[in-house]
Amino acid sequence: MTDAAIERESMEYDVIIVGGGPAGLSAAIRLKQMAAEAGSEISIALLEKGAEVGAHILSGAVVDPKAINELFPNWKELGAPLEDEVKTDIFEVLGAAGSISLPTLMFPPLMSNHGCYIVSLANVCRWLAEQAEALGVEIYPGFPAADLIEEDGVIKGVLTGDFGLARDGGHKDGYQPGMELRGKYTLIGEGVRGSLAKKLISRFNLSEGKEPQKFGIGIKELWRVKPENHKPGMVKHTMGWPLDGKTGGGSFMYHFGDNLVSVGYVVHLNYKNPYLSPFEEFQRLKTHPVMSPVFEGGERISYGARAITEGGYQSVPKLAFPGGGLIGCSAGFVNVPRIKGSHNAMKTGMLAAESVFAAITDGRQHDELSDYQIAYENSWVAKDLKRVRNVKPLWSRLGTFFGVAFGGLDMWCTTIFGGWSPFGTMGHGKTDAESLEPASRHKPIDYPKPDGVLTFDRLSSVFISNTNHEEDQPIHLKLSDAELQKLSELGEFAGPSTRYCPAGVYEWVEDETSGDKRFQINAQNCVHCKTCDIKDPNQNINWTTPEGGGGPMYANM
Structure with a gap:
């Protein structure tokens, strides 16, 4: 019909x-x-x-x-859940074993979190x-x-x-x-x-x-930590390790509520290496010496992921x-x-x-x-x-160290000179899908196995996102050309969908008899992050709405 x-x-x-x-x-x-x-x-x-x-x-x-x-104007009297005002603002650059804190005086006033609130947006x-x-x-x-x-x-x-x-x-x-x-x-x-x-x-x-719209993927966990590890009102942002200097991204850690800590990682989706896994990079991040002590003796209570628009002024x-x-x-x-x-x-x-x-x-x-x-x-x-229109293009072109440095300089200029920038208004160039390079130009990344205490796998993570879809419904992730997916996404790019998806939706399953591989879509795992719709190198996957009510059920996220 x-x-x-x-x-x-x-x-x-x-x-x-x-x-x-x-x-x-x-x-x-x-x-x-x-x-x-x-x-x-x-x-x-x-x-x-x-x-x-x-x-x-x-x-x-x-x-x-x-x-x-x-x-x-009277939102406090009305009981809006904005209760934890930012008290401490920390920005750190991470190396493999240590970190450097950057003084807040280096940053233009627009970067200050003074007067802002740590919340569950849900x-x-x-x-x-x-x-x-x-x-x-x-x-x-x-x-x-x-x-x-x-x-x-x-x-x-x-x-x-x-x-x-x-x-x-x-x-x-x-x-x-x-x-x-x-x-x-x-x-x-x-x-x-x-x-x-x-x-x-x-x-x-x-x-x-x-300019083309640009995106990142944000992956987040909510933890309840030991009282002695909780610092109400503390906001921490980091950049650097575990990503290399050519890949954009950074972490956040926010202390709020009843011993709650939101921790997450944003990876810019214009990354080039098809072997990179944003989910695995996030798990590695938590093992850093300045991060892991916060979670010692704590409990991970929720998980989720969502794409973020990053194109800014010139992409609206x-x-x-x-x-x-x-x-x-x-x-x-x-x-x-x-x-x-x-x-x-x-x-x-x-x-x-x-x-x-x-x-x-x-x-x-x-x-x-x-x-x-x-x-x-x-x-x-x-x-x-x-005022921040050139931060993303500079980061993309110059890498983390020089890109962030020149981005900071540009923000000072736009702040002091009423929006004027020595760089004008820069373009973004390629889409995030076009930014991915063939696997032949890169080496696989050996990610450590999760320990189930501090680091976790995708399926146990999806479980605590409370994601559910009726299994006997049409698959809402539409593959346009199955042959193209096999020849290009698998053959040329080594199957990045199995890594960029933070929910284990995509698999290349090998037939035990013939050795042939087929593309499997586990749509019931989908957390609606939309990363596949953005990052597939051939734009061969189209995200559509599933049956009403399906997807995650985030609490306090």
């Missing part, structure tokens, strides 16, 4: 918002606030693919409260969802937006995913077709490398004249399209050197909401929100990103 033959229920709203992250929730809240101030009504449906709001939210996270100060989003629902926003968790409704070149809403499809595409008992959710405007806040955002950027050429696509706009990490507003993007995501959601509300108040619908684009360009978000 084709989609055209399926009878779908249709619901009408003023605004459809896709994604229950900081951007989508802030947009919904701001719309309702403006409607209340004007004495009017506005209907909003917010879709979240996770089983609950916050289920798929993963971030370090040290949050700059700038945006929440604007959205809820819990912040749960709190934002409570505020949104109290204002009358209709939130639908477990409903992924699987496709766009486009009519006459205009986006008029989204289709939610079907429930009850079998692996072969047939209908199981209890099958329910997805719904049509139609709105005067649609805001897309799916997060990094969202499947609908990809379609919109391509369909409306939103990245024309822009056009934000408005006919019928709506891109908000948050669907467009990419992360400040790479600060390792912060939540405040920018929230603000872009608020800016889009203000544009939508003005349009609806004027009696318009389904047009292009050009004033949203203008508002972004004049906002502190654009200013924030412009």
Whole structure:
């Protein structure tokens, strides 16, 4: 049965918002606030693919409260879960056996974490969802937006995913077709490398004249440590070992809550060596003498992974399209050197909401929100990103030591001279997929076996991410050309999917009789990090939404 033959229920709203992250929730809240101030009504449906709001939210996270100060000036009285203010800020360069601490005076003021809060971003989003629902926003968790409704070149809403499809595409008992959710405007806040955002950027050429978007993969664990090892309010960032000087990345360690420590590793996905495994590099990091004592006698309680947008100012696509706009990490507003993007995501959601509300108040619908684009360009978000626009390109071109040094110099210049840089605005060049080099140019990396105490394997890690998918459903990771995967991804690049995936989704399985290898996709392990969609050298893997509610269930992450 084709989609055209399926009878779908249709619901009408003023605004459809896709994604229950900081951007989508802030947009919904701001719309309702403006409607209340004007004495009017506005209907909003917010879709979240996770089983609950916050289920798929993963971030370090040290949050700059700038945006929440604007959205809820009284957020402390309202009980927002921003409780652990940063007290100690440490930056270290790691070598194989030691480290060097860099004085904070070396860094421009924008790098300071003073006044920021260590949080669980998942819990912040749960709190934002409570505020949104109290204002009358209709939130639908477990409903992924699987496709766009486009009519006459205009986006008029989204289709939610079907429930009850079998692996072969047939209908199981209890099958329910997805719904049509139609709105005067649609805001897309799916997060990094969202499947609908990809379609919109391509369909409306939103990245024309822009640099390619760049990404990193962030892998994180949450530990409960011994009280004597816990230092409330301490923030530590490192770079250097275990990565080589040509590969970008670094770690974070945040102490907060009830003896909780968030530790994670970000590896820039423009790395060249197909034998590199970001997951294994993270496990090695924890064995460093300045890292391992923190975890002695502690317990690892959660794990997750997520791609991060790193392209910055020059990679942000056009934000408005006919019928709506891109908000948050669907467009990419992360400040790479600060390792912060939540405040920018929230603000872009608020800016889009203000544009939508003005349009609806004027009696318009389904047009292009050009004033949203203008508002972004004049906002502190654009200013924030412009000041650090060359940090990522310099790091990529010059390597860690010289790249970070010149990046620091550039940030001082943009700070002192109001955004002026001696480097102008640098480009990124290749996409992350194009950056991968053939295996013949590199040597395999011998990673140590996990000890199960401090270092772990992928499958035990996925287990504590509480990831679950209905096994008898269509595989949501779509392989375009199986033969190309074998000839190129395996034959030329030595199967990097088995290493860049932090969840053990991909395997090359050898037939015991013939010795032939086949590509196996263990989709039930997927933590929705989107790295495969980004890093596959042939762009042969396309991440799509699985059945609603599938994926990780992050708590306190």
